[in-house]
Amino acid sequence: MTINRRQFLASLGLSTLATQISPVIAQSQISPPTTIKAPRLKIGDTIGLVSPAGIIEVQDIEKAKQTFTNLGLNVKTGVHILDRDGYLAGTDINRVQDIHTMFVDKSVKAIIAMRGGWGCNRILPLLNYPLIRSHPKIIIGYSDITSLLLAINARSRLITFHGAVATSTWNQFTIDYFKSILFNGEKLTMENNTTPEGKIEIITPGKARGKLIGGNLSVVTAMLGSAYLPSWYNNILFLEDIGEDIYRVDRMLTQLKNAGILNQIAGFIFGQCTNCQASDQPSFTLMQILQQHIKPLNIPAWYGSMIGHIQNKFTIPVGLEVKIDADNGTITMLESAVN
Incomplete structure:
Protein backbone atom coordinates (compact mmCIF):
# COMPACT_ATOMS: atom_id res chain seq x y z
CA MET A 1 0.00 0.00 0.00
CA THR A 2 1.32 3.43 -0.91
CA ILE A 3 1.36 6.00 1.90
CA ASN A 4 1.46 9.63 0.84
CA ARG A 5 3.01 12.40 2.93
CA ARG A 6 -0.34 13.57 4.35
CA GLN A 7 -1.20 10.05 5.51
CA PHE A 8 2.27 9.62 6.94
CA LEU A 9 2.08 12.79 9.04
CA ALA A 10 -1.40 11.87 10.19
CA SER A 11 -0.11 8.43 11.24
CA LEU A 12 2.31 10.19 13.59
CA GLY A 13 -0.55 12.09 15.18
CA LEU A 14 0.59 15.38 13.62
CA SER A 15 -2.90 16.44 12.61
CA THR A 16 -2.16 20.13 12.27
CA LEU A 17 0.75 19.48 9.98
CA ALA A 18 -1.16 16.87 8.05
CA THR A 19 -3.91 19.32 7.28
CA GLN A 20 -1.47 22.00 6.14
CA ILE A 21 0.82 19.88 4.03
CA SER A 22 1.50 22.41 1.27
CA PRO A 23 2.91 25.05 3.65
CA VAL A 24 5.09 22.38 5.27
CA ILE A 25 6.60 21.44 1.93
CA ALA A 26 7.18 25.08 1.05
CA GLN A 27 8.78 25.88 4.40
CA SER A 28 11.04 22.83 4.20
CA GLN A 29 12.75 24.38 1.17
CA ILE A 30 13.89 27.42 3.17
CA SER A 31 16.58 27.25 5.85
CA PRO A 32 15.75 29.35 8.93
CA PRO A 33 18.09 32.30 9.59
CA THR A 34 19.17 31.40 13.12
CA THR A 35 20.98 28.38 14.57
CA ILE A 36 19.39 26.64 17.56
CA LYS A 37 20.69 24.20 20.16
CA ALA A 38 19.10 21.21 21.84
CA PRO A 39 18.66 20.94 25.60
CA ARG A 40 21.51 19.14 27.36
CA LEU A 41 21.19 15.60 28.68
CA LYS A 42 20.63 14.78 32.36
CA ILE A 43 20.98 11.59 34.35
CA GLY A 44 17.67 9.73 34.10
CA ASP A 45 16.82 11.09 30.64
CA THR A 46 15.55 8.82 27.89
CA ILE A 47 17.39 8.48 24.59
CA GLY A 48 15.87 7.15 21.38
CA LEU A 49 17.71 4.54 19.34
CA VAL A 50 17.04 4.45 15.58
CA SER A 51 18.42 2.56 12.59
CA PRO A 52 18.45 5.07 9.71
CA ALA A 53 20.96 3.17 7.59
CA GLY A 54 22.29 -0.41 7.81
CA ILE A 55 20.73 -3.51 9.38
CA ILE A 56 21.28 -4.34 13.04
CA GLU A 57 20.73 -7.42 15.21
CA VAL A 58 18.91 -7.93 18.51
CA GLN A 59 22.22 -8.31 20.34
CA ASP A 60 23.26 -4.86 19.10
CA ILE A 61 20.28 -3.35 20.90
CA GLU A 62 20.99 -5.26 24.10
CA LYS A 63 24.61 -4.12 24.10
CA ALA A 64 23.53 -0.52 23.45
CA LYS A 65 20.99 -0.62 26.27
CA GLN A 66 23.70 -1.75 28.67
CA THR A 67 26.03 1.03 27.48
CA PHE A 68 23.49 3.78 28.06
CA THR A 69 22.15 2.29 31.29
CA ASN A 70 25.70 2.55 32.61
CA LEU A 71 25.63 6.24 31.67
CA GLY A 72 22.47 6.74 33.72
CA LEU A 73 20.15 6.95 30.72
CA ASN A 74 16.94 5.17 29.84
CA VAL A 75 16.44 3.77 26.34
CA LYS A 76 13.52 3.77 23.92
CA THR A 77 13.85 1.97 20.59
CA GLY A 78 12.27 2.87 17.27
CA VAL A 79 9.35 0.73 16.15
CA HIS A 80 11.21 -0.22 12.98
CA ILE A 81 14.68 -0.56 14.47
CA LEU A 82 14.96 -4.25 13.53
CA ASP A 83 13.26 -3.98 10.14
CA ARG A 84 15.00 -5.26 7.01
CA ASP A 85 14.57 -4.18 3.43
CA GLY A 86 17.38 -5.54 1.31
CA TYR A 87 20.56 -4.18 2.92
CA LEU A 88 18.65 -1.35 4.63
CA ALA A 89 17.15 -1.29 8.13
CA GLY A 90 13.64 -1.06 6.74
CA THR A 91 11.95 0.94 4.01
CA ASP A 92 12.83 4.59 3.55
CA ILE A 93 9.44 5.74 4.84
CA ASN A 94 9.64 3.56 7.96
CA ARG A 95 13.16 4.69 8.83
CA VAL A 96 11.98 8.30 8.51
CA GLN A 97 8.94 7.52 10.63
CA ASP A 98 11.18 6.37 13.49
CA ILE A 99 13.23 9.57 13.29
CA HIS A 100 10.16 11.82 13.25
CA THR A 101 8.57 9.86 16.09
CA MET A 102 11.66 10.30 18.27
CA PHE A 103 11.76 14.04 17.59
CA VAL A 104 8.11 14.58 18.57
CA ASP A 105 8.20 12.20 21.57
CA LYS A 106 8.44 14.50 24.60
CA SER A 107 9.98 11.76 26.73
CA VAL A 108 12.98 11.39 24.38
CA LYS A 109 15.81 13.87 24.98
CA ALA A 110 18.38 12.65 22.43
CA ILE A 111 18.48 10.47 19.34
CA ILE A 112 21.38 8.11 18.70
CA ALA A 113 21.88 6.12 15.52
CA MET A 114 22.58 2.43 16.01
CA ARG A 115 25.14 2.24 13.19
CA GLY A 116 26.11 3.66 9.83
CA GLY A 117 26.41 1.70 6.58
CA TRP A 118 24.33 3.20 3.80
CA GLY A 119 20.86 4.64 3.43
CA CYS A 120 20.67 8.09 5.01
CA ASN A 121 21.05 9.96 1.72
CA ARG A 122 17.92 8.20 0.48
CA ILE A 123 15.72 9.65 3.21
CA LEU A 124 16.84 13.29 3.17
CA PRO A 125 13.95 14.43 0.90
CA LEU A 126 11.45 12.71 3.22
CA LEU A 127 12.52 14.43 6.44
CA ASN A 128 10.29 17.17 7.84
CA TYR A 129 12.84 19.86 8.69
CA PRO A 130 10.38 22.37 10.22
CA LEU A 131 9.12 19.60 12.52
CA ILE A 132 12.69 18.79 13.59
CA ARG A 133 13.43 22.46 14.26
CA SER A 134 10.30 22.79 16.38
CA HIS A 135 11.42 19.84 18.55
CA PRO A 136 15.20 20.43 18.91
CA LYS A 137 17.05 17.42 20.28
CA ILE A 138 20.56 16.07 20.31
CA ILE A 139 21.16 13.75 17.37
CA ILE A 140 24.48 11.93 17.12
CA GLY A 141 26.29 9.44 14.91
CA TYR A 142 29.02 9.22 12.29
CA SER A 143 29.94 7.53 9.01
CA ASP A 144 26.73 7.33 6.92
CA ILE A 145 24.92 9.35 9.60
CA THR A 146 26.91 12.30 8.21
CA SER A 147 23.98 12.80 5.80
CA LEU A 148 21.48 13.37 8.59
CA LEU A 149 23.82 15.58 10.61
CA LEU A 150 24.58 17.90 7.70
CA ALA A 151 21.06 18.02 6.30
CA ILE A 152 19.45 18.74 9.67
CA ASN A 153 22.05 21.39 10.40
CA ALA A 154 21.54 22.97 6.98
CA ARG A 155 17.73 22.78 6.77
CA SER A 156 16.64 22.87 10.43
CA ARG A 157 19.61 24.97 11.60
CA LEU A 158 20.06 22.69 14.60
CA ILE A 159 23.49 21.91 16.03
CA THR A 160 24.05 18.18 15.46
CA PHE A 161 26.80 15.90 16.72
CA HIS A 162 29.38 13.79 14.91
CA GLY A 163 30.36 11.10 17.37
CA ALA A 164 29.91 7.53 18.49
CA VAL A 165 26.98 5.45 17.28
CA ALA A 166 25.25 3.05 19.67
CA THR A 167 27.35 0.09 18.47
CA SER A 168 30.66 1.95 18.85
CA THR A 169 33.30 1.12 21.43
CA TRP A 170 32.24 3.31 24.36
CA ASN A 171 35.60 3.57 26.12
CA GLN A 172 36.53 6.22 28.69
CA PHE A 173 37.93 8.67 26.12
CA THR A 174 34.72 8.60 24.08
CA ILE A 175 32.49 8.72 27.16
CA ASP A 176 34.37 11.67 28.66
CA TYR A 177 33.82 13.84 25.58
CA PHE A 178 30.22 12.67 25.21
CA LYS A 179 29.39 13.58 28.82
CA SER A 180 31.41 16.81 28.96
CA ILE A 181 29.78 18.24 25.84
CA LEU A 182 26.26 16.80 25.94
CA PHE A 183 25.62 16.54 29.70
CA ASN A 184 27.76 19.30 31.18
CA GLY A 185 27.59 21.76 28.27
CA GLU A 186 31.31 22.47 28.57
CA LYS A 187 33.29 24.58 26.13
CA LEU A 188 36.16 22.19 25.56
Missing part, protein backbone atom coordinates in the same frame (compact mmCIF):
# COMPACT_ATOMS: atom_id res chain seq x y z
CA THR A 189 39.47 22.21 23.80
CA MET A 190 39.59 18.85 22.03
CA GLU A 191 43.10 17.45 22.03
CA ASN A 192 44.39 14.05 20.95
CA ASN A 193 45.63 11.58 23.54
CA THR A 194 49.31 10.72 23.71
CA THR A 195 49.08 7.23 22.24
CA PRO A 196 50.50 6.45 18.77
CA GLU A 197 46.91 6.68 17.47
CA GLY A 198 46.88 10.29 18.65
CA LYS A 199 49.86 11.46 16.59
CA ILE A 200 49.05 14.39 14.31
CA GLU A 201 50.73 15.46 11.08
CA ILE A 202 50.69 19.16 10.25
CA ILE A 203 49.81 20.05 6.67
CA THR A 204 49.88 23.83 7.11
CA PRO A 205 50.51 25.51 10.50
CA GLY A 206 48.37 28.31 11.86
CA LYS A 207 45.07 29.13 13.55
CA ALA A 208 41.60 29.74 12.15
CA ARG A 209 38.03 30.29 13.28
CA GLY A 210 34.73 29.12 11.80
CA LYS A 211 31.87 26.67 12.10
CA LEU A 212 32.69 22.96 12.07
CA ILE A 213 31.18 21.35 8.98
CA GLY A 214 31.90 17.88 7.64
CA GLY A 215 31.92 14.17 8.38
CA ASN A 216 32.62 11.10 6.29
CA LEU A 217 34.43 12.02 3.06
CA SER A 218 32.59 9.47 0.90
CA VAL A 219 29.21 10.62 2.19
CA VAL A 220 29.99 14.34 1.84
CA THR A 221 31.01 13.89 -1.79
CA ALA A 222 27.86 11.83 -2.43
CA MET A 223 25.81 14.81 -1.19
CA LEU A 224 27.37 17.37 -3.53
CA GLY A 225 24.84 19.08 -5.77
CA SER A 226 22.01 18.46 -3.32
CA ALA A 227 20.08 20.99 -1.25
CA TYR A 228 21.13 19.38 2.03
CA LEU A 229 24.56 20.88 2.69
CA PRO A 230 25.42 23.83 4.95
CA SER A 231 27.50 26.79 3.79
CA TRP A 232 31.22 26.13 3.46
CA TYR A 233 32.25 29.78 3.33
CA ASN A 234 34.87 30.68 5.97
CA ASN A 235 34.08 27.50 7.89
CA ILE A 236 36.21 24.59 9.08
CA LEU A 237 35.91 21.40 7.03
CA PHE A 238 36.53 18.14 8.92
CA LEU A 239 36.66 14.76 7.20
CA GLU A 240 37.29 11.09 7.96
CA ASP A 241 36.95 7.77 6.17
CA ILE A 242 37.67 4.05 6.25
CA GLY A 243 38.81 1.42 3.77
CA GLU A 244 39.34 3.79 0.85
CA ASP A 245 42.18 3.31 -1.61
CA ILE A 246 44.52 6.30 -1.82
CA TYR A 247 43.43 7.06 -5.38
CA ARG A 248 39.80 7.20 -4.22
CA VAL A 249 40.69 9.74 -1.52
CA ASP A 250 42.46 11.70 -4.25
CA ARG A 251 39.37 11.46 -6.46
CA MET A 252 37.01 12.64 -3.74
CA LEU A 253 39.21 15.56 -2.68
CA THR A 254 39.46 16.50 -6.34
CA GLN A 255 35.66 16.48 -6.49
CA LEU A 256 35.50 18.84 -3.49
CA LYS A 257 38.06 21.07 -5.16
CA ASN A 258 36.30 21.12 -8.53
CA ALA A 259 32.99 21.86 -6.78
CA GLY A 260 34.58 25.04 -5.39
CA ILE A 261 34.39 23.91 -1.77
CA LEU A 262 38.06 23.74 -0.81
CA ASN A 263 38.65 27.31 -1.94
CA GLN A 264 35.93 28.56 0.43
CA ILE A 265 37.02 27.01 3.73
CA ALA A 266 39.04 28.73 6.46
CA GLY A 267 40.59 25.58 7.93
CA PHE A 268 40.87 21.85 7.31
CA ILE A 269 40.97 18.82 9.59
CA PHE A 270 41.31 15.26 8.36
CA GLY A 271 40.50 13.00 11.27
CA GLN A 272 41.72 9.52 10.49
CA CYS A 273 41.52 7.47 7.35
CA THR A 274 41.41 3.97 8.81
CA ASN A 275 42.79 1.23 6.54
CA CYS A 276 43.24 3.65 3.66
CA GLN A 277 46.06 2.12 1.65
CA ALA A 278 47.25 1.91 -1.92
CA SER A 279 46.18 -1.32 -3.61
CA ASP A 280 48.52 -0.79 -6.54
CA GLN A 281 52.07 0.46 -6.91
CA PRO A 282 53.40 2.95 -7.71
CA SER A 283 51.19 5.21 -5.59
CA PHE A 284 51.15 8.41 -3.62
CA THR A 285 50.95 8.24 0.16
CA LEU A 286 47.87 9.62 1.87
CA MET A 287 49.87 12.54 3.24
CA GLN A 288 51.17 13.36 -0.25
CA ILE A 289 47.57 13.53 -1.50
CA LEU A 290 46.58 15.81 1.39
CA GLN A 291 49.61 18.01 0.74
CA GLN A 292 48.73 18.27 -2.95
CA HIS A 293 45.12 19.32 -2.37
CA ILE A 294 45.26 21.26 0.90
CA LYS A 295 48.66 22.94 1.20
CA PRO A 296 48.07 25.27 -1.81
CA LEU A 297 45.02 26.65 0.02
CA ASN A 298 47.35 28.21 2.61
CA ILE A 299 44.92 27.57 5.47
CA PRO A 300 45.58 25.89 8.83
CA ALA A 301 45.32 22.15 8.32
CA TRP A 302 46.36 18.85 9.86
CA TYR A 303 45.81 15.10 9.73
CA GLY A 304 45.13 12.73 12.63
CA SER A 305 42.44 14.28 14.82
CA MET A 306 40.46 11.78 16.91
CA ILE A 307 37.57 11.72 14.47
CA GLY A 308 36.49 8.68 12.50
CA HIS A 309 36.33 4.90 12.51
CA ILE A 310 38.53 4.61 15.59
CA GLN A 311 37.91 3.61 19.20
CA ASN A 312 38.74 6.97 20.82
CA LYS A 313 36.31 9.56 19.44
CA PHE A 314 35.65 13.24 19.99
CA THR A 315 32.04 14.43 20.05
CA ILE A 316 32.11 17.06 17.30
CA PRO A 317 29.32 19.70 17.30
CA VAL A 318 28.38 20.24 13.65
CA GLY A 319 27.63 23.91 12.94
CA LEU A 320 29.27 25.27 16.11
CA GLU A 321 31.80 28.12 16.05
CA VAL A 322 35.30 26.95 17.01
CA LYS A 323 38.95 27.96 16.86
CA ILE A 324 41.48 25.50 15.53
CA ASP A 325 45.25 25.35 16.02
CA ALA A 326 46.97 23.23 13.40
CA ASP A 327 50.33 23.41 15.20
CA ASN A 328 48.90 21.53 18.17
CA GLY A 329 46.00 19.76 16.44
CA THR A 330 43.41 21.27 18.78
CA ILE A 331 39.77 22.27 18.35
CA THR A 332 38.47 24.83 20.85
CA MET A 333 34.72 25.32 21.22
CA LEU A 334 33.79 29.01 21.52
CA GLU A 335 30.45 28.31 23.15
CA SER A 336 28.44 25.47 24.63
CA ALA A 337 26.87 23.15 22.04
CA VAL A 338 23.71 22.58 24.10
CA ASN A 339 21.32 24.69 26.15
